[in-house]
Amino acid sequence: MARKLFALCDANSFYASCERIFRPDLTRKAIVVLSNNDGCVVTRSAEAKALGIKNGTPAFRIADLVKSGKVIPFSSNYELYADISGRMMRTIGGLVPAIEPYSIDECFMDITGMPGDTTELLTTIRSRVLQWIGIPTCVSSARTKTLAKLANHLAKTYKGLHGVLDWESLEAKRQVRAMSLVPVEEVWGIGRRISSRLEEQGVRTALEFSRLPASLVRKQFGVTLERTHAELNGESCLALEVEAPPKQQILRSRSFAKPTKERAVVEAAVATHLAEAARILRTQKMAATVVEVFFQTNPFSARTPQYFAQGAAIFGRPTADTLKLTSAAESVVRAKWRDGFEIRKAGVMLAGLEDADRIEPDLFTKEDEEKSRALMRTLDSVNRRYGKGALVTGSSIASDKWQMSRGLLSPCYTTRWEDIPKVS
Ligand SMILES: [Mg+2]
Known part of the structure; x- marks a missing residue:
């Protein structure tokens, strides 16, 4: 071979x-x-x-x-x-x-x-x-x-x-020379922490690292670095990972540009994250059994009262329907909402993921589920065609106050019709 x-x-x-x-x-x-x-x-x-x-x-x-x-x-x-x-x-x-x-x-x-x-x-x-x-x-x-x-x-x-x-x-001697020019911290898999430990031992370059005995590397730094060491010496240990293993859960969250005391703002953020998580879910041909929602105040702020809210909704049958997931997530926000806190961050997690094709059809819900799948296909294809956010749920646009400030944003030249460059 x-x-x-x-x-x-x-x-x-x-x-x-x-x-x-x-x-x-x-x-x-x-x-x-x-x-x-x-x-x-x-x-x-x-x-x-x-x-x-x-x-x-x-x-x-x-x-x-x-x-x-x-x-x-x-x-x-x-x-x-x-x-x-x-x-x-x-x-x-x-x-x-x-x-x-x-x-x-x-x-x-x-x-x-x-x-x-x-x-x-x-x-x-x-x-x-x-x-x-x-x-x-x-x-x-x-x-x-x-x-x-x-x-x-x-x-x-x-x-x-x-x-x-x-x-x-x-040539071999040029390889040796080249490796002597690369600082050890530039080697893939050697982070700052390990490189400073290596430097303490006088190992400064990729070449010096490659010449350490493998057993010593393993004993001091573990098998992962031993693999890096072997690879640097020409022995292939890491294969091409062509297909990423399917995700076990899908998490989307982000800090707000400004903290908010308004429930509608938090709901809009949750709905936006959920729409994106559900889109990823569908591209992986999965469906979720659990949607978890969380929102919180800034834990690093000493002067404001703290609140961390977390709750989940569980579905009898796994779903990939943005509308169903959104309304479940919104009830969680409503149930966990307390007035008076400055909320700084919100997020969603889809878990209990199952292969959408392997879910047994259910006689009583079959028709609804087919309609839902057709609707989601339309949603995804419109958004693919006209740009992310072309077709969204009402709750996600109720407020954009949580969105980042991006005052210097360039146009989305390749993904939004209205941003396509015009040649005059
Ligand atoms: Mg690059």
């Missing part, structure tokens, strides 16, 4: 690159994307990095750079990023036998036994994603996922590689 060969495609400054696709005027501009509520910097374009802006910098610290036009800030436009991510994954999926989306902007591929020159294949993937989607990436390959990650880091760091690196094409 041919030796395994993994590839990895990872976007450069993904959120910032998404913002650039429809704004060619920003090609060489420093761009930052801000976290929820426009709090702090979460993504920087290369130009923003060159200005010395660090991830996690609070937005007010860069106010002067923004005012003088040196930095262009954006609110997080997750709808845009998720859509571009899907396009990127589908494009890559068309070029290789199997892919494993690993995060919003990167995926592993199994390219074992693919004909032709590997570096050429990596270059094709890179230029296809750039041409079709407009997102710059780095693409790497190696016999293990951990080495593919390492090679990707090198491709990102060294301009001369033009964004691609097949680790296996390097």
Whole structure:
């Protein structure tokens, strides 16, 4: 059998690159994307990095750079990023036998036994994603996922590689040299905590780590890191996980932009989370037996009275119907509501998930359930077609006071008709 060969495609400054696709005027501009509520910097374009802006910098610290036009800030436009991510994954999926989306902007591929020159294949993937989607990436390959990650880091760091690196094409002595240039904390699976423990023992680079005895790594750091160690030495331990295991529960929650004392605001937040959770439920072809709802005050605020409410509704027959789930969740909110508290966060959890196809039809409810499924299909297809939120339940739009402040949001170019760029 041919030796395994993994590839990895990872976007450069993904959120910032998404913002650039429809704004060619920003090609060489420093761009930052801000976290929820426009709090702090979460993504920087290369130009923003060159200005010395660090991830996690609070937005007010860069106010002067923004005012003088040196930095262009954006609110997080997750709808845009998720859509571009899907396009990127589908494009890559068309070029290789199997892919494993690993995060919003990167995926592993199994390219074992693919004909032709590997570096050429990596270059094709890179230029296809750039041409079709407009997102710059780095693409790497190696016999293990951990080495593919390492090679990707090198491709990102060294301009001369033009964004691609097949680790296996390097001579052994260049591999050794390359590993000696990578700080140990850049190795995939080695977090800050472990890297500082390693550094205390004088292990500073990927090379030094790879040369530790495996038994010592296992004894001090456990089997997970032993696997990382083996992978770094060329022994593949982590397979491509093509299909994510179905979720056992679906949780959606978020803090409000501002605390609220109004029940209608909390109900609207719960209904919005529920609509999204139920949509995910249906894409997984599951149905839920339990809907759990919670809302709470800010536990870190010493000056306001505290309240944490939690309750659940249980269904006799599992359901994936947004309307049924919403009305059950609303009764929970009503039952648990107490006036006078400043509610800061709300969320829902769908649990007791069952395979929707395996639920026995029930003679007395069959007709209702078929109608409900048809209605949900319509709801999902309208929202797919016209953008998330095109068709929503009444309760979720009763109030948007809980929504994040995203004053610097770009248009949803690819998912809302009214936001489609116009060419004049
Ligand atoms: Mg990335």
